[in-house]
Amino acid sequence: MDHLSTALNHAQSMGAEYADIRIQKTTRETIFLMDLSLKNTSRNVEHGYGIRVMKNGAWGFAHSNIFSNDEVKKTVEKAVKVAELSAKIKKGKGLTLAHERGYIDSYSTKIQIDPFKVPLSEKVDLMLEVNKTLLNYSKIKRAFFMLDMLNDDKYFASTLGSVIHSNTYYINPMISATAVNDKDSQTRSFDEGGYGAGWEHVLKMNLVQKAVQIAEEAIIKLEADEPGEIRRRDLILDPNHLGLTMHESVGHPTELDRVLKWEADYAGVSFATPEKLKKYRYGSEIVNFVGDNTLSFGLATAGYDDDGVPGQKWYIIKDGILNEYGTTRDTAPFIGENMSRGCNRATYYYDFPINRIPNLYLEPGKKLLSPQELIADTEDGIYIEGRGSFSIDQHRVNFQFGGDMFWEIKNGKKVRPLKDVLYKSCNPEFWNSCDAICDARYWKDFGVTNCGKGQPPQTARMTHGAATARFKKIRVGGSK
């Protein structure tokens, strides 16, 4: 605690207009089981602090892993020197920060069973049982199970008077099975992404039963037909698939730093430019996207972001119209916003916080509708489950997505499995073609733990969610 005030006092005495310090200890346990070989069972810790100062309208940031008042002061001095250098190349008076106040608060993910205290044997026994179940099928040649658990213990203090403690967790089991015959190999995965909870979440999953399903579906895919020539058909996409679709085609384009072209050299920019706010038809009238950093199990939920801005809930797309962006204190002023939406996050202590996708989900449909009813209502379509190949351009317009399991739909019935299906679409065609969304009973979350962005690159996490939805007349078929 001492270090917090040392840093802030020293930064102010050196003329900083604003400063914050983030002391962060990230503990990650990973168990990686490849076939029946425990390739890696590890516990990793990154512990240190990052000090961010604004001086002369420019940022400086320095980090260290040495906890002494002397080193804290030296790190402040480096950050100030860096800010002074940054200020040599700025526009006008440089960067300004959206209004915020100080908070004294704490936040913790609600966990019932601390995953780091569960005996290793319990985890490894479960994983071995899953992979043995997979490899019991003679056509399954490779089995893969990665169990990933993370805890972020963070103290944040700023010259606005904030002192915030957050202690967040996620857990993420990922399983895949690869079936092989002499002509082809096909992989099917169980991957719901990370979830903000403890070990109790894994206990509810019945992973051995899931293993049976993915092994059998990998083998089904091996023998399945390809979808043939690309032509327009209806797509029914399950929540596990839609998680990534919305991440790429709605989440990234509505990050304000991309809109401002701050990511032009790497992650890219956005077609959803500010003159389109409150006007642009991004999707059909039933399409509502919510940014929600208050979601209890959300991976982006930490009470506050790394600007010290509280978690909020707001419409990013409302009744199909582009409504608002996800913003940070340093980007919001560029579009005349006086408050940040609280989307500034860094990965490790040594990372500089950047504009990130919040927890972002598609609201369920308001009329009662089940996936079965949706299939029964579809004449010529493909039902896609899970994630596959995905690629999108740097303006976030054109994209091509695969999936993990595919079923052909003819005259209201799933008639046969398919493999190697790709669909090609773009913004705003795709979300405007959405004509039906199942109701809240079928809404399911999907947690992304590996969103890559920034230079130097960082990996962020956030939760998405949707109920199964239909998209009319999308170009879909086989690859090359």
Next chain:
Amino acid sequence: MTDKQFQKAAKFIENNCSADDFSLFMYRSDETATRYAQNMITQNMTGVKYGVRLNVAYGTQTGSARINSLDECELKKMVETAQNIAKLNKPDPEFVPSTSKAKIPKTDNLSENTVKFSMKEMVDVIKKTVDNAEKKKAFVSGIVTKRVTDSYLKNKNGFEGFDSSSEFENSMTMADNKTREAKVERSVKDVNDYSIKKEIDQLNSRFDALTEPKKIEAGQYNVILRPQAVINFFSFLLYFFDRKNADYGVSAFHNSIGKNMFGKNFSLISSLDEKDLTASAFSGDGLAARNIDWIKNGVVKELFTNRSYAHKIKAEPNFIPNVIIRGGNATEEEMMKKVKNGLIINNFWYIRTVSMRKNEVTGLTRDGIYYFENGKIKHSVNNLRFNEVLHDAAKNILLLGKEDNIAAGTKVPTMLIKDFTFADTTSF
């Protein structure tokens, strides 16, 4: 000085470790990264990072822990954590003991010029790029990075290696408020080998060649892939290269060794004999680097084989110390004359696997794409999505340019490839 620190920490860990086997890896990385966008600096950071990773084994039960400090109290906790995991773990049927003493090749990966290069000098580099952009009424975004890394590996069975490397990197994208967008990026070991003037000239020539893009349809085109596009496309081979996946029929490399799968114009190798290229002297699991022909004149010679699988199939394990795709002597002018028309592509983006078994990937063009005809660039075209099979593209190589050191440990040529498959278009 760092090697002494590492050796002291290693001694401490050895004295405190009761496991039958261990492998200890440590690094120290001093990095300054100054990021700019829209002609201003938006992020600027500096600091030293440490990493200490200990893998231990009791019999064939393994455990691992990693921390980011050399503090002895923390090191002791790390040893206990790794040991506790191993003691409670299940045996690993594919366990192989740590490597023993090996002759590590001498590499020259460190430049004092880069070590001495100051933060102020980094900002000066950015100043030049911003001044240039402003003259062109354009906006430049990118990052200048300087990194000096020391790494150390020590195994219970006798392997010990120390390596220092330096890297200076500048990546810059210049765009106007309409459709023009071009990029150059390069990393070097020795900052004195980096000429900001040369890079800006190249950026300007790429930017100036851009016109209002004309729409073209998806289809097959002859392409001139510039080095950044070449490495981003063909580096997917390195993901697909796994020997076990090949042997088990998961990947396209099933039964490929000794076969000409890529056509005579394609060679992908790692070499310690290239004076202008850095190379990792040893791998994180204790293998000394060696020269490897992965693919020679189209023939698959060796696939990535980790230690445990190499032990099982009695092959020599390997890793990828650096990447060279062999070039030739053709100039871009000669390439443009060789075919009637085609596209020049500066870069690819968001490349992802479509099918591992087919060796097929998808992605989009980025940072400038030009249509040429009768030996001359005519105009820019809208960006395109490709779906292409890696070995099909390699078989269709018609001409190779000079190798270009695009990164300290990577050199690749410009390539002329016929009938490259574009499956879709985008709106800009």
